[in-house]
Amino acid sequence: MRTSTRFFPSYKNIWWLTFPLIFAGISETIVGLTDAIFLGHYGVTELAALGLADAIYAFALFLIAGFVDGIQITIGRRAGEEEHLKVGKVLNQGLYILAGISVLMILLILWVVPFITVEVFQSIQIHEAVELYLDIAIYGLVFHAFNLAMSAFYVGISRTDVFIGATFILAVTNILLDYFLIFGNMGFKEMGMQGAAVASLAAEIAVSVFFLIDVLKQGYIQKYGLFLFERCNTLLIKTLAVLSFPVSLSVLVESLRWILFFVIIEQLGESSLAIATIVFSCYMFLLIPIDAFSETICSMVSNLLGQKDEKELSLLVLRTIVLVYSMVLPMLGVAFFFPESILAIFSADEKMIEGAITTLMVIVVAVFIAVPADIMTSSVAGTGDTLVTFATEVIVSLSVLAYAYYAAFIAEFSLEYIWLTEIIAWTLYLLLSWSWLRSGFWKRLNI
Numbered sequence: 001m002r003t004s005t006r007f008f009p010s011y012k013n014i015w016w017l018t019f020p021l022i023f024a025g026i027s028e029t030i031v032g033l034t035d036a037i038f039l040g041h042y043g044v045t046e047l048a049a050l051g052l053a054d055a056i057y058a059f060a061l062f063l064i065a066g067f068v069d070g071i072q073i074t075i076g077r078r079a080g081e082e083e084h085l086k087v088g089k090v091l092n093q094g095l096y097i098l099a100g101i102s103v104l105m106i107l108l109i110l111w112v113v114p115f116i117t118v119e120v121f122q123s124i125q126i127h128e129a130v131e132l133y134l135d136i137a138i139y140g141l142v143f144h145a146f147n148l149a150m151s152a153f154y155v156g157i158s159r160t161d162v163f164i165g166a167t168f169i170l171a172v173t174n175i176l177l178d179y180f181l182i183f184g185n186m187g188f189k190e191m192g193m194q195g196a197a198v199a200s201l202a203a204e205i206a207v208s209v210f211f212l213i214d215v216l217k218q219g220y221i222q223k224y225g226l227f228l229f230e231r232c233n234t235l236l237i238k239t240l241a242v243l244s245f246p247v248s249l250s251v252l253v254e255s256l257r258w259i260l261f262f263v264i265i266e267q268l269g270e271s272s273l274a275i276a277t278i279v280f281s282c283y284m285f286l287l288i289p290i291d292a293f294s295e296t297i298c299s300m301v302s303n304l305l306g307q308k309d310e311k312e313l314s315l316l317v318l319r320t321i322v323l324v325y326s327m328v329l330p331m332l333g334v335a336f337f338f339p340e341s342i343l344a345i346f347s348a349d350e351k352m353i354e355g356a357i358t359t360l361m362v363i364v365v366a367v368f369i370a371v372p373a374d375i376m377t378s379s380v381a382g383t384g385d386t387l388v389t390f391a392t393e394v395i396v397s398l399s400v401l402a403y404a405y406y407a408a409f410i411a412e413f414s415l416e417y418i419w420l421t422e423i424i425a426w427t428l429y430l431l432l433s434w435s436w437l438r439s440g441f442w443k444r445l446n447i
Contacts, residue, residue: 011319011322011323014296014297014300014323015323016160018160018292018293018295018296018323019160022288022289022292022327029284029288030170030171030174030175031170031171031199031200031203032050032281032284033281033284033285034174034175034199035050035174035178035196035199036277036278036281036346037345037346038178038179038196039182039192039196040278040346041347042183043192044270044271045125045126045129045270046193046196047274047278047347048266048273049125049126049133049193050133050193050196050277051262051276051280052117052121052259052262052266053129053130053133053134053137055255055258055259055261055262056109056113056117056130056134057109057134057137057138057141058255059252060106060108060138060141061105061141061144062248062251062255063101063248063251063252064098064101064105064145064148065148065248066246066247066248066249066250066251066252067094067098067101067240067241067244067247068094068145068148068149068152069152069247069298069381069386070094070240070243070244070386071090071091071149071153071240072152072155072156072295072298073243073298073302073381073382074090074239074240074243074302075087075091075152075153075156075157075299076298076301076302077302078090078156084223084225085224085225087156087224088220088224088225088226088228089225089233090236090240091149091152091153091224091226092225092228092229093232093237093240094149094240095146095149095229096229096232096237097237097240098146099142099145101145102142103142105141106138109134109138110135110138114127117131120263121266122266122267123266123270126270126273129193132193132194133193133194133196133197135197136194136197136198137196137197137200137201140200140203140204143204143207143208144204146208147204147207147208150211150215151163152299153224153226155295157224162211162214165210166207166210166211169203169206169210170203170206173206174199176199177198177199178195178196181196181199182196183195215227243384243386244386245386246386246389247390249393250386250389250392253390253394253397254393254397256397257396257400257401260401260404261404264404264405264409265408265418267409268408268415271352271355272415274352275352275356275359275415276415276419278343278346278347278356279359279363279419282342282343282360282363283363283366283422286328286331286332286363286367287370287374289327289328289331290324290328290370290374290375293324294374294375294378295378296320297316297317297320297375297382298378298379298381299382300316300382301313301316301378301379301382301383302383302384313379316379317376317437320375321372324371325371328368328371332367332368335360335364336361336364339356339360340353340357342360343356355415359415359419362420362423363422365423366419366426369423369426369427369430370429372434373426373427373429373430374426374429376429377429377433379433380392380433385436388436392428392432392433392436395432396428396429396432399424399425399428400421400422400424400425401421403421403424404418404421407420407421
């Protein structure tokens with residue numbers, strides 16, 4: 001008797017699928033948060049450089065993230081059809097692609113990007129700190145890609161409980177190594193920025209080992225045909241490429257948006273960049289539940305369409321938004337009423353904390369709008385209409401970068417007004433995605 005991989009959009013099912021993903025999101029964010037916290041107490045230059053380094057690393061993920069989304073959407077569709085061996089074939093062929101992309105992006109970051117950043121960054125100290133971090137952390141791209149692919153597999157088969165263990169492994173590895181290597185505690189060599197990079201790399205490797213052990217333990221190699229690598233299936237790879245390439249372009253545009261945004265902030269000085277890095281870390285933490293539910297709804301929309309059950313899509317979207325708000329609103333309340341306490345975690349500099357408070361309030365408003373906006377955008381992606389998600393990303397990015405440039409260099413607004421870009425961005429996401437879902441044009445697709 002086969003285990004069903006079909007999904008029904010009850011509150012309970014949505015929650016139990018998403019709850020472990022929240023843990024996974026926490027673990028990923030903890031890597032950035034702990035790096036920011038430790039480096040914030042290590043030096044202002046290192047803290048300022050981290051935001052740029054993370055933005056460049058995110059850029060290196062653009063093709064990987066796009067293909068992972070394509071893999072996840074396709075696995076969700078095959079799981080809804082209960083085609084178990086086809087689920088394995090999708091993952092196996094996807095891993096071929098991800099391995100090649102990872103190597104190419106590592107070479108790009110190591111050999112090309114430094115020649116660009118040395119010309120673009122105003123501070124040579126920032127450039128050197130970014131390079132120190134990426135020279136080590138970028139090798140984690142191979143393991144990060146594998147972990148993302150395995151995450152797509154587990155979400156696609158509706159078995160997300162595995163992320164609780166993966167979260168623990170990732171967080172503990174990164175926190176301990178940050179503590180040991182950044183400051184040189186417990187007899188380790190003081191490595192500063194390089195210590196944070198080593199910790200991030202080691203954490204990704206540890207999670208990859210954890211996933212491999214789980215696959216063997218659960219017997220997924222036999223059940224789904226995982227890691228039974230055959231020759232390249234050109235038809236399947238073409239299908240994944242057609243589905244994934246617009247998603248990759250969307251991630252690329254979003255990554256470039258963040259890089260250019262931080263470059264704009266960097267021109268305003270090291271202090272402004274350090275504040276932006278702190279605010280960005282808080283922002284990513286507040287987005288954890290939203291990202292987790294968005295990942296669930298992307299796969300489950302595809303799963304429902306695989307079941308030929310389109311009438312449940314509206315119910316899935318509405319119930320997901322209700323659940324997200326139930327988690328996000330208390331977090332926003334803490335950020336709104338106790339901003340000093342949150343910001344003090346990152347820095348003891350009272351002037352820096354004071355300068356970040358108003359910007360954090362802007363982020364609170366942005367996250368409130370992000371709840372329905374991100375859920376609807378991910379629902380569009382789950383239908384397989386990835387060209388529309390790309391077009392949406394282009395419109396949003398061009399709009400907010402134009403505003404950020406105007407606010408920083410023409411109007412010479414203060415930092416909090418520059419961060420209004422995020423309110424503008426989520427408002428556009430919401431309006432465009434809602435309009436497209438209502439139109440029904442996505443029904444023309446067949447994956």
